[in-house]
Amino acid sequence: MAVERLEKTLGKNKVLRGISFAAQPGEIFGLLGPNGAGKTTTLRIISTLLSPDSGTVEVLGFDTKKAPEEVRRRIGVVTADIGVYPRLSARENITYFAQLSDVTDEELRRRVDSVIERLDIGDFASQRAESLSSGQKQKVAIARAIVHDPQVLMFDEPTSNLDVLASKEVREFMVESKDHGRCVIFSTHVMHDAERLCDRITILHEGQVVASGPTAEVRGDKRELEDAFLELVGER
Amino acid sequence: MGAAWIVYRKEVIEILRDRRTLMAIGLAAIVTPVVLGVISQVATKTATQTYTIGYTGDIPQGLGELLSATSLKLIPVSDPAAAAKAQVDLGVTFRPGEIDDYYDPTRQSAQIADTRLQTVLGQYAAAQAAAALQSRGVDPGILTPFRVNSFPLSSPIKAASNAFLSFFLPYILITMILTGGFSAALDSTAGERERRTLEGLLLTPAPRSRVLLGKIAAVTTISLVAAVAAIGSMFVALSQIALPGPSGSTHISVSPVAIPVMVWVALLIAISFSSVTLALGTFAKTFRQGQAYVTPLYFITIFPASIILFIPDFNPSLAYYLIPILNAVLVLRDAIVHNTVDWLTLGVTTLSLVATGGLSWYAALRLFTREALLTRS
Numbered sequence A: 001m002a003v004e005r006l007e008k009t010l011g012k013n014k015v016l017r018g019i020s021f022a023a024q025p026g027e028i029f030g031l032l033g034p035n036g037a038g039k040t041t042t043l044r045i046i047s048t049l050l051s052p053d054s055g056t057v058e059v060l061g062f063d064t065k066k067a068p069e070e071v072r073r074r075i076g077v078v079t080a081d082i083g084v085y086p087r088l089s090a091r092e093n094i095t096y097f098a099q100l101s102d103v104t105d106e107e108l109r110r111r112v113d114s115v116i117e118r119l120d121i122g123d124f125a126s127q128r129a130e131s132l133s134s135g136q137k138q139k140v141a142i143a144r145a146i147v148h149d150p151q152v153l154m155f156d157e158p159t160s161n162l163d164v165l166a167s168k169e170v171r172e173f174m175v176e177s178k179d180h181g182r183c184v185i186f187s188t189h190v191m192h193d194a195e196r197l198c199d200r201i202t203i204l205h206e207g208q209v210v211a212s213g214p215t216a217e218v219r220g221d222k223r224e225l226e227d228a229f230l231e232l233v234g235e236r
Numbered sequence B: 001m002g003a004a005w006i007v008y009r010k011e012v013i014e015i016l017r018d019r020r021t022l023m024a025i026g027l028a029a030i031v032t033p034v035v036l037g038v039i040s041q042v043a044t045k046t047a048t049q050t051y052t053i054g055y056t057g058d059i060p061q062g063l064g065e066l067l068s069a070t071s072l073k074l075i076p077v078s079d080p081a082a083a084a085k086a087q088v089d090l091g092v093t094f095r096p097g098e099i100d101d102y103y104d105p106t107r108q109s110a111q112i113a114d115t116r117l118q119t120v121l122g123q124y125a126a127a128q129a130a131a132a133l134q135s136r137g138v139d140p141g142i143l144t145p146f147r148v149n150s151f152p153l154s155s156p157i158k159a160a161s162n163a164f165l166s167f168f169l170p171y172i173l174i175t176m177i178l179t180g181g182f183s184a185a186l187d188s189t190a191g192e193r194e195r196r197t198l199e200g201l202l203l204t205p206a207p208r209s210r211v212l213l214g215k216i217a218a219v220t221t222i223s224l225v226a227a228v229a230a231i232g233s234m235f236v237a238l239s240q241i242a243l244p245g246p247s248g249s250t251h252i253s254v255s256p257v258a259i260p261v262m263v264w265v266a267l268l269i270a271i272s273f274s275s276v277t278l279a280l281g282t283f284a285k286t287f288r289q290g291q292a293y294v295t296p297l298y299f300i301t302i303f304p305a306s307i308i309l310f311i312p313d314f315n316p317s318l319a320y321y322l323i324p325i326l327n328a329v330l331v332l333r334d335a336i337v338h339n340t341v342d343w344l345t346l347g348v349t350t351l352s353l354v355a356t357g358g359l360s361w362y363a364a365l366r367l368f369t370r371e372a373l374l375t376r377s
Helices: A039-046 A068-073 A090-100 A105-118 A134-146 A164-179 A191-197 A215-219 A225-232 B003-016 B019-048 B063-069 B108-135 B156-187 B190-194 B198-202 B208-240 B258-283 B287-310 B318-322 B326-338 B343-369
Strands: A002-010 A013-022 A027-032 A054-059 A075-079 A152-156 A183-188 A200-205 A208-214 B051-056 B072-076 B090-095 B098-102 B243-245 B248-250
Touching: A002 A039, A013 A039, A013 A054, A013 A200, A013 A208, A027 A039, A027 A164, A027 A191, A039 A054, A039 A152, A039 A183, A068 A075, A075 A134, A075 B198, A090 A105, A090 A134, A090 B003, A105 A134, A134 A164, A134 B198, A152 A164, A164 A183, A164 A191, A183 A191, A191 A215, A191 A225, A200 A215, A200 A225, A208 A215, A208 A225, A215 A225, B003 B019, B003 B156, B003 B208, B019 B156, B019 B208, B051 B108, B063 B072, B063 B108, B072 B108, B090 B108, B098 B108, B156 B190, B156 B208, B156 B258, B156 B287, B156 B326, B190 B198, B190 B258, B190 B287, B208 B258, B208 B343, B258 B287, B258 B326, B258 B343, B318 B326, B318 B343, B326 B343
Parallel strands: A027 A183, A027 A200, A075 A152, A152 A183, B051 B072, B051 B090
Antiparallel strands: A002 A013, A002 A054, A200 A208, B090 B098, B243 B248
């Protein structure tokens, strides 16, 4: 996935000022920055929800502007806003998104069963989503994001509303996805998580890239990534 | 499977699991018979009710019996004008060769009693004049130089029931289509934003136009179900409830021509309304805000329907059939009252409602694809 000189203004606010980075299959790529740095806007442009003012994004060879539907067919997005349809069961939620993502009728049952088993959803698959806990809802949200077997997975602050156990499961899933050769984009402002999980990172500040490279390289001689981050964004 | 069908099926399942929508449909089925029952009772009571006349003076011979036979009861009072304000429905002073009639036009009972009194007095005066002429050896027939023979071309009872249906039925139809789909439309647009499911939906490769089409179809279906429930229960109620007519009580039935016209118009209104409410719902950030946007729509749309109520003989030119909702009401009225279909007005009405639905669909699609849908918090 390649992002080139991306610019975006929302209202009167210039959110992105020409950012560039690239992420590869089989790695967890961290997109870090304080709140308002432009992380979510970047992910929304990559996932074709927003259109860039200038610059380009290519996902698996498809340009987000020229072939948005092809891009959406190949990505899965998990956000902190765990939006699930409350009056549908967990299984119905997953099935709905699988169907909309062009999973064929022949494949549908196998794919849905597979993600339900992988994410340990079986015990509450028949329950309506309105009765599920936040952690269970997040599992459903992940299931629906991966049910069409996307090659690029994007996580936007996925653990911010979750307890310790649920957060751990999400992190484990990200590592597993990487091990399966997927390109995982992890947007967070939690430096601790980024340091543990990410192979490479890009730090955004006020819509610009202030550092980019392998995690250890960006940390440099600092004891923790957080120290390097604070220095880069001018807080220390 | 097409994206529109997938969205349609999911929306219908969700709507049918939503208590608010089920309550709206249930109410649609219950309210109409209840309203008709109340109307029937009030109408029957009004037709048979005895009204009171406070009087002073000597009652002309024979008039008392005539008034009593018309359910007008005479009560002696000291001041008829004062009594007519509250104590009795009318006040009357009988003087030789004159009758003073006091009534308060702001009281409906006074108006009904006065109409009855005027009718009775007219008949009494005619009978007195005839008797006086006869006692003088003159043929009373000179008072009626020609006789009027009436030949009603349709049943007066049927005409009265058609007049009742021509304003009641469109009113019920429009109200139920709007309220039936109201909650469903907001739930699938503003509700989707509020629950934060919209972003996930837009992240799928399904084209947004198809997604919107599925939503409109689902809301249209629910609107029609609510309308059918209301109209169906209305006809069941009408077959059971009798309304007082000119010659006794009667059951109201709708003409066969009106039924297909009603189904067609209901379908057009439902599609049109679904698009409008979805467009407004898409503009809203929350269900509550959506309610604030859609509620005025109810009053705007119900206003044209009310024109028929206030101007029963409203005879519009073809241009009026371009006005959405008013045209539906007019076409329905024509079908019910005249038992005919004017294909030209029906065609103009269809065009107008389809154009309204199309424009609303386009507006909803524009709103549904704008970036502010996601970025405006």
